Amino acid sequence: MTALLTAERVTCRFGGLVALDAVDFHVDAGEIVGLIGPNGSGKSTLLSCLSAGRRADDGRIRLDGKDITGRRPSTVARLGLTRTFQDARVFGELTVTENALLSRDWTRLPSFGLLRSPERAARERAAGLLDLVGLGGMAREKAGSLSGGQQRLLELVMAIMPGPKVVMLDEATSGVNPALIAELSEHLRLLHREENVAFVIVEHNVGFVFGMADRIVVLQQGRVLAEGPPDEVKSNQEVIDAYLGA
Amino acid sequence: MSSGTPTVSTPGAPPPQKAAQRLSAAPVRALAASRLADPRLRAGLFAAGLAALLVTPLFGLNNSALLLFSTVFMWIGLTSSWNIISGFTGYVDFGHGVFFGIGGYTAGLLVTHLEMPFWYTVPFAPVFGFVFALVVGYPLLRLRGVYFSIAMLGAFMAMRELALVFRDFTGGSGGIIFEAVIDRTLFYYVFLGVAVIVVLGTVWLRRSQLGSSMLAVRENEIGAEARGINTTMVKLTAFCVAGSITALIGSLWAYQTAFIDPAIMFRDVLLINLALMVTLGGLGTVWGPALGATVFILLRETLWETEGEDFLVFFGVALIVVVLTLPKGIAGSLADRVHLARARRAGKEESR
């Protein structure tokens, strides 16, 4: 079985600094992968390279057999690889529903009632997803008036909306009230089950990742230090020394 | 949004009870504003206003009144189209007058060189505006906001230079004179039609997917791109639409005036007026540009009759004052009120 998302020998340099050094990475369909590592280990850079926000200096990235290396970020998103940001990027001046619907394709001309069904389907899907994460009651509010945690949930809905194959979450728990983190992981599990989507979770909150992930990848200084099921990684001496030990 | 009542009273701050009084006065005004937010009322007002404007010329307005009205309509069209690129996507086009000039010259050149009847040339103006926007916009819209703004000012000045310099083709500073059609009523309806179409188009745009994408580009381009929005396409579309509408209006204006030269088709005052009217009405709002244009033209007609240097000083000062005191414009401030009222009502219902 070939993986859904594969990255081969992805390399990324900032001037003289090598942020990613020929990293191999893959995600299988429906899997939850936790990506951890100390600050500056290259987690966020890998995520940016995969979602095409940053052009990799070397390496190949394939999604579902299709080469997506060097494509526009919007193209990658449409092909089924979406992401969230560390600083949840919702659009404060749009309503919650408008935010959720942003990934619709605007180049399709308005159908003026003749072919309403795709539009209606998108609206129903948005309403359903917003209900699922508990934002249904705020659909007509401006996104800027939501709390930090609610904005994260909205961004999650925005990433799920187009029906992607893989969603990558950058620091999903940062800025979220600790009491609500359990709720967040509940929402994630629910979405994972309902949508049959694979998640890549980049996290500082080790407890959260180990609770969620099927497989953990540990990065250190731009290389893969260890990889495997959570229990195995937890007991890996190298990982404990480099990262978990303290 | 919440009225940040200070918990620690500082010497400079107003005493708490005064703040409370201000709050109690606000709901009345906010209520009036929130009525305006009712879409049915708005549509009704719009239809009534439009009907009134349609029949107005039948009551024998004199020519100067007709001209005043068509000037207002023209500016509503110009400001609303400028707002699409500058307000919705946030890429402020400081040389938008270039499209006005291109429209006028498209008409003038086709009439003089190909001897086309004027009305046949009208469809060409938006086409040339569109093409120019495409060619110039593709490289320039890659720039960050401020650079784009001033590079467009450069495009504007460059085109004016070209119109002056290639005098064999464009008539240079002598300009082009066409056959005059003096029918103020005709232009009244033409410009009314343009204004209505552009404003309704803006209303539709703001609710459409394309409109949301434009606002998303304005707020966070990288974030918008991550949501699958091809930001280059969105910006270019906005720019081309705005450019072709403005070129169309430029050609119509040229026909109304029956004379073009570089100094009037590419005039600086157009740029100042656009910026001032839209800022006054509310940049990036749906109704703000139309509101700003109307208020501004009527104020100018009633209060100010001068041209030349006094004009420059007056507009310069007006622009500075508007920027410093009313950065969101009339429509923007009104919208804030509506939200305040809604939030307050929602708060009351919750507390029950």
Add this chain to the structure above:
Amino acid sequence: MGQLSQVVLDGIVLGGFYALVAQGLSLVFGVMGVLNLAHGECVLIGAYLAWTAQHYLGVDPLIALPVIMALGFGFGWVLCRTLVIRVVERPPLMSLLLTFGIGAVAQGVLLKLFSSTPRVTTTGYSADVVSIFGLTIPTPRAFMLLGAVVILVLTWALLNRTRVGRSIQAAAQNKAAARVVGIDIAAVYAIAFGIGIALVFAGGTLLGSAQGFYPFLGPLLTMKAFAIVVLGGVGRMTGTVLAAMVVGLIETLLASYVPSVGTGLGIAAAFILVVVVLVVRPNGISGGKQVTAGV
């Protein structure tokens, strides 16, 4: 051949003036992020001050220069403290509109005071020429180049060798960090703006005796300065000087070698150059701050 070297020399002289004016714009933009659309009008205010000093008081522009620069600093400082400071760190549109308004007011006032007739500051040496290697420069233009070089060198020293200069550079690079180490950002802004306006007042003074000027020249000067700043990369003094020379040379070459239309194409040429450069090298000739949207 002889003619070409003369044209190149003329281009360098013009480039020196442009460098001075563009450096003022670049400094303000680099430090505050404000693109001053009244920049060209400020050049003209400097020129009219020098003209007034010569015409009414009989003071030579070169003697008046330090005083005019001091006035420029004061004018810039006041302008920044009263108006510009209110729009820094707000959306760029606000500062564009504000400075656009200031420019319109300045143009109107200049028209009122001096009419639209072109003026030249005539001095005792207006008609003299300087010859070097068989090439000639009118003496006022030679002073323009010399003055520009001296002032630019002094500016470089001020920015790189003094405490104030280093504060300005620090603020340009990282405002938050500059605040943390105790730099009063508002004061730095006012000083930077003051220096920027002093530079353009100087440019105007020097220009005024070298060629005719009139109130409508302002936007043209702003545009050229902007084109140079983009070409050279924001905040790079060497880049600015280099780009100024390129623009000056293109202008004189066009004027001499393109019959009849060449003299009127300054902006068009500079603008096309900017577009080409931005397509080929999005960060300007010598790198520097990023100017593209990053997507």
